[in-house]
Amino acid sequence: MTVVMPAGVQTARDLVGPAISQAVSRLSPAVRAVASYHLGLSDATGQPITAGGTGKALRPALALLSARAAGVGPERAVVPAAAVELVHNFSLLHDDIMDGDTERRHQPTAWTVFGVGAAILAGDALLALSQDILMETPPYGVWAARCLSAAVLRLIAGQGADLEFEQRDDVEVAECLDMAGDKTAALMACACSIGVIYVGGPPGLAMSLSGFGAHAGLSFQLVDDLLGIWGAPEVTGKPVGSDLRARKKSVPVVTALASDTDAGRDLAKLFGKSEPLTDDEVLHATQLVEAAGAKVRIEEMADAELASALACLADAEMPEDVRAEFAAIAEFITARQW
Amino acid sequence: MTVVMPAGVQTARDLVGPAISQAVSRLSPAVRAVASYHLGLSDATGQPITAGGTGKALRPALALLSARAAGVGPERAVVPAAAVELVHNFSLLHDDIMDGDTERRHQPTAWTVFGVGAAILAGDALLALSQDILMETPPYGVWAARCLSAAVLRLIAGQGADLEFEQRDDVEVAECLDMAGDKTAALMACACSIGVIYVGGPPGLAMSLSGFGAHAGLSFQLVDDLLGIWGAPEVTGKPVGSDLRARKKSVPVVTALASDTDAGRDLAKLFGKSEPLTDDEVLHATQLVEAAGAKVRIEEMADAELASALACLADAEMPEDVRAEFAAIAEFITARQW
Numbered sequence: 001m002t003v004v005m006p007a008g009v010q011t012a013r014d015l016v017g018p019a020i021s022q023a024v025s026r027l028s029p030a031v032r033a034v035a036s037y038h039l040g041l042s043d044a045t046g047q048p049i050t051a052g053g054t055g056k057a058l059r060p061a062l063a064l065l066s067a068r069a070a071g072v073g074p075e076r077a078v079v080p081a082a083a084v085e086l087v088h089n090f091s092l093l094h095d096d097i098m099d100g101d102t103e104r105r106h107q108p109t110a111w112t113v114f115g116v117g118a119a120i121l122a123g124d125a126l127l128a129l130s131q132d133i134l135m136e137t138p139p140y141g142v143w144a145a146r147c148l149s150a151a152v153l154r155l156i157a158g159q160g161a162d163l164e165f166e167q168r169d170d171v172e173v174a175e176c177l178d179m180a181g182d183k184t185a186a187l188m189a190c191a192c193s194i195g196v197i198y199v200g201g202p203p204g205l206a207m208s209l210s211g212f213g214a215h216a217g218l219s220f221q222l223v224d225d226l227l228g229i230w231g232a233p234e235v236t237g238k239p240v241g242s243d244l245r246a247r248k249k250s251v252p253v254v255t256a257l258a259s260d261t262d263a264g265r266d267l268a269k270l271f272g273k274s275e276p277l278t279d280d281e282v283l284h285a286t287q288l289v290e291a292a293g294a295k296v297r298i299e300e301m302a303d304a305e306l307a308s309a310l311a312c313l314a315d316a317e318m319p320e321d322v323r324a325e326f327a328a329i330a331e332f333i334t335a336r337q338w
Numbered sequence: 339m340t341v342v343m344p345a346g347v348q349t350a351r352d353l354v355g356p357a358i359s360q361a362v363s364r365l366s367p368a369v370r371a372v373a374s375y376h377l378g379l380s381d382a383t384g385q386p387i388t389a390g391g392t393g394k395a396l397r398p399a400l401a402l403l404s405a406r407a408a409g410v411g412p413e414r415a416v417v418p419a420a421a422v423e424l425v426h427n428f429s430l431l432h433d434d435i436m437d438g439d440t441e442r443r444h445q446p447t448a449w450t451v452f453g454v455g456a457a458i459l460a461g462d463a464l465l466a467l468s469q470d471i472l473m474e475t476p477p478y479g480v481w482a483a484r485c486l487s488a489a490v491l492r493l494i495a496g497q498g499a500d501l502e503f504e505q506r507d508d509v510e511v512a513e514c515l516d517m518a519g520d521k522t523a524a525l526m527a528c529a530c531s532i533g534v535i536y537v538g539g540p541p542g543l544a545m546s547l548s549g550f551g552a553h554a555g556l557s558f559q560l561v562d563d564l565l566g567i568w569g570a571p572e573v574t575g576k577p578v579g580s581d582l583r584a585r586k587k588s589v590p591v592v593t594a595l596a597s598d599t600d601a602g603r604d605l606a607k608l609f610g611k612s613e614p615l616t617d618d619e620v621l622h623a624t625q626l627v628e629a630a631g632a633k634v635r636i637e638e639m640a641d642a643e644l645a646s647a648l649a650c651l652a653d654a655e656m657p658e659d660v661r662a663e664f665a666a667i668a669e670f671i672t673a674r675q676w
Contacts, residue, residue, distance in 0.1 A: 027494075098455030116454070117501050118498070120436060121432070121436070124494050129491070131469045135480055135487065138476065145483075146473050146474075149466060152462075153364070153365070153466050156466065160366055163368070163453075163455050164368040
């Protein structure tokens with residue numbers, strides 16, 4: 001199955017990119033250089049990249065659609081769309097340090113280029129900016145800021161749980177799903193509802209779209225976990241099997257470990273090794289996760305979450321073309337390309 | 339000269355401590371543990387510390403006084419006082435990582451106990467909470483949040499400049515003073531005015547107190563730089579000469595390097611060494627900074643900034659006991675104890 005990126009995602013970058021550049025231009029030169037590099041606005045030497053911005057602009061697209069769901073033009077929601085993207089990038093900058101990831105979007109991560117300290121600060125700056133630009137337009141901007149702030153706190157809780165899971169070998173599937181909900185779904189739910197909130201649209205619509213975003217976000221995270229194990233490097237931008245090599249407690253892995261199968265127990269033994277895993281062991285771990293039934297189980301869960309997302313969408317009142325675009329994005333981000 | 343901590347600083351901890359604990363209690367367990375440890379609310383194993391909270395509670399005391407300057411009771415400004423203290427601790431958590439500091443308030447720093455990733459997240463959480471608690475009370479809470487957000491962006495700019503200076507040997511005194519203004523004075527200016535803003539007091543009073551805080555904050559930073567070189571370990575909580583050993587580009591050091599004196603040139607040579615400085619070299623560097631005239635120069639600047647702060651204070655209309663308490667705090671934090 002070939003999945004084509006919905007047109008709205010590209011449009012979002014064109015519409016929201018200038019607002020992000022403008023926000024980043026308020027930073028001091030040293031901090032701006034790191035933030036701009038991370039956002040794909042300039043290279044490591046500070047030269048502007050005219051193509052302007054990497055990444056999928058997925059969350060901004062959802063925020064713009066959210067305003068359109070409330071019956072207004074997408075240009076009215078540029079500020080909240082930019083704010084959500086700033087938060088997303090704050091978390092990427094910090095997560096890359098915590099996870100020791102050296103590559104993102106086929107480029108060296110910011111901390112490997114500028115140092116850990118500079119990357120921490122650039123993340124801090126994007127978080128601060130995200131709140132700052134929303135608060136400029138009370139009262140709805142403040143409501144939007146509160147929605148975003150709640151999502152940030154959940155995002156932090158999710159990443160905290162993720163870090164903590166690394167130290168534990170008794171992580172339960174339910175905890176792991178909570179973690180994914182906090183880490184990924186909360187910001188997605190915010191992106192889908194913040195446009196409605198910012199333009200003063202109906203609270204009921206914001207609630208329905210928040211539900212849509214939460215389910216679609218969880219489905220997206222589950223698929224991302226699957227791609228982290230079975231995804232081709234050209235799709236994921238990461239080396240084959242990197243999640244298993246890092247013994248990441250992703251939902252499929254935890255499901256396999258908790259499965260009460262021989263494969264699950266063998267996986268636990270492999271993960272219990274003190275030495276780094278060899279290439280053969282990573283391949284074997286991949287087979288064990290599948291043999292434990294976790295691949296099929298997570299595929300089913302991802303499908304169920306997508307179905308729940310689409311059900312939330314069906315319940316809400318909005319222009320039909322907007323509904324179709326929301327659905328197309330949900331299907332796009334949960335497509336399994338391997 | 340013996341300098342006694344003004345009573346308001348202790349009172350502030352009693353009044354604001356519960357609000358900080360309550361804000362931190364909203365964090366997920368893994369993140370809360372790190373934040374609570376850093377704030378002195380619990381030990382490394384998670385046991386509550388009943389004494390409750392280390393640190394001087396200086397900024398909360400200023401925020402409470404700020405409300406009193408506007409003629410209302412200090413209890414009205416507990417939320418902004420807590421928010422300012424949360425921001426201060428966000429920056430300490432992250433700065434300790436960036437600067438590689440292993441001790442703070444005579445305790446191992448959070449990143450050495452819980453790891454870099456967990457300490458980054460705990461800092462992120464305190465920053466997010468600081469905005470969140472202010473936005474709960476529009477409209478003045480939002481004005482206060484914007485004041486704080488502006489201070490956070492300057493604080494980040496200052497820390498960014500500080501990091502960048504480490505890589506450069508041509509830092510100018512003016513840049514270095516800007517850095518100190520951003521890194522320390524901006525949040526102090528915010529603390530001194532946020533109480534007025536939060537209770538809807540006169541904008542002119544907020545401006546005067548912001549000026550007072552900016553000057554007092556810069557004086558404080560200059561004295562802190564001096565203590566970083568000449569301060570006794572029992573006062574600073576840091577090993578003797580640690581700033582010089584780290585070749586920190588503090589204002590006295592940059593002033594000495596830029597002084598066009600033999601001592602300044604000798605210091606530049608010493609700082610240009612590729613090996614770590616020996617104890618004797620650290621002692622020699624201390625003497626060179628003084629011989630270059632930088633100690634006297636920075637003492638004069640610190641005195642001048644304190645005088646400017648007190649002049650701002652004299653200009654503003656406020657109850658006389660509040661004015662006296664502001665002055666006492668400014669004198670307390672700029673006292674040179676060595």
